[in-house]
Amino acid sequence: MHTLVAHSAILIIAIPLLAAFLTPLISRVSKKARDILVIATLVFVEFLVIILAKDIYLNGIHIYTLGASSPSLTIPEHYMVPVRIILEVDAMSIFMGIISATVSLAATIYSISFMKEETGGDRFYTLLLLLVVGMLGLEFTGDMFNMFVFLEILSISGAALAAFRTRFADALEGGFKYIVISAVGALVILFAIGIFYSQYNLLNIAALAQAMQYTMLDKIALALLAMAFTMKLAGVPMHMWAPDTYSVAPAGTTPMIYIASQACLYGLFRTCFTLYGVTLNTATIGWIVIIIGVLSMFVGVTMAVHQSDVKRLMAYHAISQSGYMLLGVGVGLAVLGNPEALASYGREAMSGGIFHIINNALYKGLLFLTAEALFFRLGTRDLNKMGGMCRNMKYTSIFFIIGALAISGIPPFNGFTSKLMIYESVYRFNPILSVIAMLVSIITLASFTKAFQAAFTGPALPQYKDVKEVPKPMLIGMGILTIIIIFFSLFPGLIVNSIVNPATDALINQATYINAVMGGL
Amino acid sequence: MTGTIFNIPFLAVAALVGIALYIIISQRNLIKLVMGITILESGVNLFLITLGYRAAGIAPIYTNAPEGVMVLPVPQALTLTSIVIGVATTALMLSMIMLTYRHTGDIDSEKSRRMKG
Amino acid sequence: MASLAFWNPIACIIAFVVLVAIIYLFRSRGQKKYKKGTAQTQIFLSGEKPPDAEQRHIRAHNIYWGFFQALKQYYDPTIKAHTGIINDYIIWFITLVAVTAVILFIVWLT
Numbered sequence: 001m002h003t004l005v006a007h008s009a010i011l012i013i014a015i016p017l018l019a020a021f022l023t024p025l026i027s028r029v030s031k032k033a034r035d036i037l038v039i040a041t042l043v044f045v046e047f048l049v050i051i052l053a054k055d056i057y058l059n060g061i062h063i064y065t066l067g068a069s070s071p072s073l074t075i076p077e078h079y080m081v082p083v084r085i086i087l088e089v090d091a092m093s094i095f096m097g098i099i100s101a102t103v104s105l106a107a108t109i110y111s112i113s114f115m116k117e118e119t120g121g122d123r124f125y126t127l128l129l130l131l132v133v134g135m136l137g138l139e140f141t142g143d144m145f146n147m148f149v150f151l152e153i154l155s156i157s158g159a160a161l162a163a164f165r166t167r168f169a170d171a172l173e174g175g176f177k178y179i180v181i182s183a184v185g186a187l188v189i190l191f192a193i194g195i196f197y198s199q200y201n202l203l204n205i206a207a208l209a210q211a212m213q214y215t216m217l218d219k220i221a222l223a224l225l226a227m228a229f230t231m232k233l234a235g236v237p238m239h240m241w242a243p244d245t246y247s248v249a250p251a252g253t254t255p256m257i258y259i260a261s262q263a264c265l266y267g268l269f270r271t272c273f274t275l276y277g278v279t280l281n282t283a284t285i286g287w288i289v290i291i292i293g294v295l296s297m298f299v300g301v302t303m304a305v306h307q308s309d310v311k312r313l314m315a316y317h318a319i320s321q322s323g324y325m326l327l328g329v330g331v332g333l334a335v336l337g338n339p340e341a342l343a344s345y346g347r348e349a350m351s352g353g354i355f356h357i358i359n360n361a362l363y364k365g366l367l368f369l370t371a372e373a374l375f376f377r378l379g380t381r382d383l384n385k386m387g388g389m390c391r392n393m394k395y396t397s398i399f400f401i402i403g404a405l406a407i408s409g410i411p412p413f414n415g416f417t418s419k420l421m422i423y424e425s426v427y428r429f430n431p432i433l434s435v436i437a438m439l440v441s442i443i444t445l446a447s448f449t450k451a452f453q454a455a456f457t458g459p460a461l462p463q464y465k466d467v468k469e470v471p472k473p474m475l476i477g478m479g480i481l482t483i484i485i486i487f488f489s490l491f492p493g494l495i496v497n498s499i500v501n502p503a504t505d506a507l508i509n510q511a512t513y514i515n516a517v518m519g520g521l
Numbered sequence: 522m523t524g525t526i527f528n529i530p531f532l533a534v535a536a537l538v539g540i541a542l543y544i545i546i547s548q549r550n551l552i553k554l555v556m557g558i559t560i561l562e563s564g565v566n567l568f569l570i571t572l573g574y575r576a577a578g579i580a581p582i583y584t585n586a587p588e589g590v591m592v593l594p595v596p597q598a599l600t601l602t603s604i605v606i607g608v609a610t611t612a613l614m615l616s617m618i619m620l621t622y623r624h625t626g627d628i629d630s631e632k633s634r635r636m637k638g
Numbered sequence: 639m640a641s642l643a644f645w646n647p648i649a650c651i652i653a654f655v656v657l658v659a660i661i662y663l664f665r666s667r668g669q670k671k672y673k674k675g676t677a678q679t680q681i682f683l684s685g686e687k688p689p690d691a692e693q694r695h696i697r698a699h700n701i702y703w704g705f706f707q708a709l710k711q712y713y714d715p716t717i718k719a720h721t722g723i724i725n726d727y728i729i730w731f732i733t734l735v736a737v738t739a740v741i742l743f744i745v746w747l748t
Contacts, residue, residue, distance in 0.1 A: 145599055152606045156613060163617055169624035170635045176551075176617040177724055183558050183610050184545065184728060187565050188735070190603060191538075194565070197596060198572035219746065223738040227731065237730050240720055244636045284745045288738060299716065306638075306706065306713065308698045383698035388691070412650050446702070454698035459691035490647035545728050554724065630724050637722030 001051075006071055008052040009064040009087045012097070013137050015048075016041055020129035024122040031121065035112055038125045042105045042132070049101045049136075053094045057502060061516040062089040063142075074517045082204045082517055088142030090513060091502035095354065096139040096266045098499070099361045102484070103259050104132050107252030110369055110477030113470075114251035114376065124164060124250075130157040131256055138263045142517065144193050144275075145203050147267060148186060151232075155182030158257045162249045174248035177241045178257075185228040192221040192228075205275055206517035209510060214279040225271050226285065232264035235326060236295040239319045243307075246315035247381065251372060252477060254311070255365035258318055262357060265325060269507060272333055277510035286334025293326030294433060297440045305447040309381045310371045313451055314364070317407065320440060321360045327437065328353020328422045329507075331429045336508070345425040347504055352421030354507075355500045359414040359488065363406040366481040370400045373470045373478070374455060383454040390456040392467045397456050399478045404452060406485055408445035414485055417492040530571040537564030551618045551628045555611060562607040569596040569603070 004011075019041040027034035056062050064071045064087040074082045089097070108128060115121045134154030141147050159182065163175025197203060199218070200211045212218065227238075234242035242261075246254050272285055300320030307313040332350030335341040373396050374389065375381050390397040406413035409420075419441060427434040469475070488495055506512070537560055544557030573593030579586070581594035618628060627633045672678050681688040688694065706713055 145602075149602060149606070152610070156606075156609055159617075160613060163620075166620050169621065172617050172621045172624065173633070173635055176614065176621065177727070179610060179614055179617070180554065180558065180724055181727060183614070184561065184731065186606075187558075187561050190599075191565050191568060193599075194569045194572055194596070197569075197599075201593075203595075216743075216746075219742045220739055223735055223742055227735045227738055230734075231731050238727065238734065240722070240727050240730075241724075244722070247636070281745060284742060288741065302709075302712070303638075303716065303720070305702060306717070312636075387695040412645075417645075450698060450701045453696070453701065458695040461691050461695065490650060493645060542728075542732060546725055546732065549723075549725065551724075634722045638717050638720050 004048070005051055005055045007064070008048045008055075009062060009089050009140055010066065012045055012048050012052070012101075013087075013133055013140065016045060016129045016133045016136075020126045020133065023125045023129065027122045034122065034125060038108060038129065039105075039112075041129065042101070042108055045132070045136070046101045046105055049094070049097050052089065053098060053499075056089060056091060056094050057498070061506075061512065062094075063087070063516055064089075075519065081202055081207050085146050086142045086204060086206075086517060087140045088206065088513070088517060089140050090516075091506040092266070092269070092354075093139050095358070095499055095503040096263060097136055099358050100132070100135045100139065100259050100263065103255050103361050103365045103481075104128075104135075106365065106477045106480045107255045107369070108477075109480070110252035110372075110474050111250075113473040114372075118165070118250070120164075124161070127157045127161045127164075128253065128256070131161065131253075131260060134158075135256075135260050135263045139266055142205050143203055144196065144205055144208065148189055148193060151189065151264070151267070152182075152186050154260050154263065155179065155186060155232075158182075158260050159245075161253045162245050162257060164250050164253075165248070168248065170244075171248040171250075174245040178245040181231060181241045185231050188224050188228040192224040195221040195224075204517065205270065206514045209275050209277055210514050210518055212276065212279050214276070218276075222271070222276060222280075222285065226268060226288070229264050229268040229271065230292060233261045233268065233322060234296075234319050235292045235322065236299045236319065239296065239300070242319055243303075243312045243315040246318065246368070247309060247311035252369060254368040254372065255361075258364060258368065259361055261318075261322075262361060265322065265357070269329060273336075273507045274510050274513050278337075282333050282336040286330050286332075286336070289326050289330035289333055290433065293323045293328075293330050294436055296320060296323030296326060298323075298436060301440045301443045301447065305443060305450065308383050310374060310383050310386075310451060310455065311368070311381050313383075313447065314367050314371050317367070317444065317447070318360075318364050320444065321356070321364060321407065323440075324419065324422055324437065325353045325356050325360070327426060327433060328356060331426050331433075332504075332508075335429070341429075342508070345428040347508065348421055349425035349429065350504045350507065351496060351500050352418050352425060354503050355421065355492075355496055356418040358495075358499070359406070359418045359485075362481050362485050362488065363403045363413075363415060366399055366478055366485065367403040367407065369474070369478050369481070370396050370403065373474055376470060376474070377467050378464065383451060386455040386464075387458040388456070388460040388464065389467070391460055392464065393456075393469050395469060395475055396478075399482055400452060400456065402482055402485060404445075404448035406489075408448060409441045410445070412489050414488040414492060417489075417496075421496075527574065527576070530567065530574075534564050534568040534571065537561075537567065549630045551621070551630055551633070552615075554630065555614045555618065558614070559607070559611055562603070566600045566603055566607075569600045572596060 023034055026037050065074050066085045068084055074086055115124055134150050137150035138147055159175045159179035162178055163172050165171045195217050196208055200208060202208050231238040249257055297320050300316050304313050304316035328349045332346045335346040406415040409415045423434050423437060541557050541561035541564055545554060548554055573596040575590045575592050578590045578592040581591040621633055622628050625633045
């Protein structure tokens with residue numbers, strides 16, 4: 001067991017990678033064996049993530065050096081800098097890892113009944129496992145170029161999954177827009193990595209953070225990195241690809257592509273807090289992040305109210321909720337150089353933003369899955385054609401209500417707890433931002449009332465008389481997310497103290513991250 | 522500045538990246554858009570190789586190496602990885618354009634879009 | 639969290655159970671003796687014939703019409719800006735990288 005924990009970081013990345021390429025072979029035997037292989041792989045990854053999380057909360061940062069004689073031998077003999085690829089998992093990385101593993105498991109269980117009706121199932125599961133590899137690799141790595149490679153793996157499999165249903169023209173358009181955006185963004189990130197290598201001869205994040213002097217070229221690299229990550233996480237005004245892509249992705253892959261965007265949010269925070277950290281003039285970049293966050297919240301939700309396509313509505317809400325996270329953590333970034341402001345409200349703002357990441361992953365994933373359930377049974381995404389579904393699809397309606405109340409920040413659901421933390425702390429920073437956030441919350445509730453009324457309530461339409469409830473695997477996938485939402489709603493203090501506050505401290509303390517690799521050099 | 526001639530590759534990088542961004546912004550034909558992305562990728566790869574050059578350096582091969590400074594080998598490894606990723610991305614983009622043409626009969630980025638707003 | 643907060647999971651569960659009990663109480667006091675299928679279960683519109691289900695249901699693009707008319711000055715440019723053309727998405731990106739680089743440069747100068 002101790003060996004399993006010591007090697008868990010690389011196993012979490014390697015096992016889905018192996019399973020991704022075994023899937024086409026196993027499916028020659030039988031389709032059921034392939035489904036069992038995929039679910040078993042993801043359950044095992046979830047198990048490894050949980051035992052790694054326990055180890056990190058007890059023992060601190062977990063280091064794994066690839067190719068060395070022992071996993072913690074980061075700097076070889078007679079060397080001054082780390083030269084191998086190092087996976088450095090701290091509390092923030094494992095927080096994102098827990099989100100990725102859990103939502104991927106729920107989404108894959110949901111996809112099983114969906115894929116029974118489609119052909120090309122082998123390629124679907126291969127791409128899905130590669131997407132999981134890309135997400136978890138991006139979150140665990142401690143090396144900048146490795147981050148670029150996993151970002152590209154994530155983009156290519158995400159775009160191929162989005163365009164999976166090639167019989168629809170808009171699916172191809174959504175996938176094409178995603179791959180163009182990702183290709184341009186990733187090449188800009190590679191340019192910034194080249195700038196770092198040319199100045200410091202280093203690729204490791206901890207070593208770069210120690211050697212960083214904030215020269216003119218570093219400023220250009222910061223602008224390139226921050227904006228490329230912001231485009232990948234769909235921050236306004238570079239968000240316009242997101243509704244197109246999220247609305248056409250099949251089955252349960254929309255939550256997974258969305259969690260991949262949240263992994264890019266993690267990349268943005270890693271860059272600002274750990275790579276640049278104390279050398280930055282954090283007030284500037286903090287205010288840039290805050291303004292992008294406020295714009296995302298407002299433009300996201302006002303466009304969402306206007307939509308008639310149910311998955312596009314959910315996608316605009318996803319953009320809007322990302323704005324809350326950027327606002328919360330941006331306030332923390334802006335006061336990072338000011339110790340007493342940081343202690344009084346900065347840390348709580350960051351905790352609120354980070355807690356919102358996991359809450360949002362859960363209820364947004366649930367809402368995407370319910371929207372896809374409507375499409376599965378009715379064959380249309382247009383809200384103007386739906387009506388009266390609460391009689392036929394009772395469980396889906398209940399899941400939709402729980403998701404809609406949670407996303408609008410209605411007590412006692414988990415959305416309320418993280419939004420309250422953000423409102424309270426951002427108010428002390430600047431009251432106007434908090435007022436805009438509350439207004440956005442109200443408009444969120446308005447737009448979900450519209451969606452619920454149009455799709456679920458109303459008279460029973462004659463053309464939908466024979467529509468049945470969705471199959472069992474889909475209900476199980478949605479049920480897993482609902483149970484976790486209810487658990488988070490009842491015990492928010494437990495979650496904040498055990499998972500969220502260590503992640504906030506890991507982002508604020510750049511020195512711990514550097515010392516884990518450089519070992520005091 | 523020692524050796525102004527060694528700055529020509531950096532000027533070439535700037536020109537390639539600039540032309541590529543102009544193509545991506547202005548060309549409506551989707552195939553030309555993909556060509557623009559490929560030129561951008563060539564520019565970034567050239568940047569990676571050029572930053573490794575050391576004056577009067579030799580190839581970084583240890584067997585029977587003559588005396589002298591070697592150019593940096595790590596950016597060459599990064600460039601190889603980036604070329605492979607570029608091949609995969611270009612193949613995916615071109616196959617999507619082909620299927621879009623089959624569905625909509627047009628490869629103009631404005632006329633073949635079905636989603637807006 | 640602030641010291642005025644009160645969050646007890648048992649209280650939430652008890653509140654939920656009480657709410658369900660109240661709802662059940664309200665529903666159990668309804669009329670039990672009615673004849674299904676006669677005029678007692680149909681919509682009453684002062685003697686007019688109610689339109690069929692297709693026309694009765696308010697569609698999604700009609701809800702919040704007043705809100706959209708009031709904010710027309712905000713909505714028209716915003717919706718026009720979401721063109722759907724891939725080239726425009728990259729224009730936004732390049733503009734924002736340039737603006738960020740200029741802002742960081744100006745802050746460094748001052």
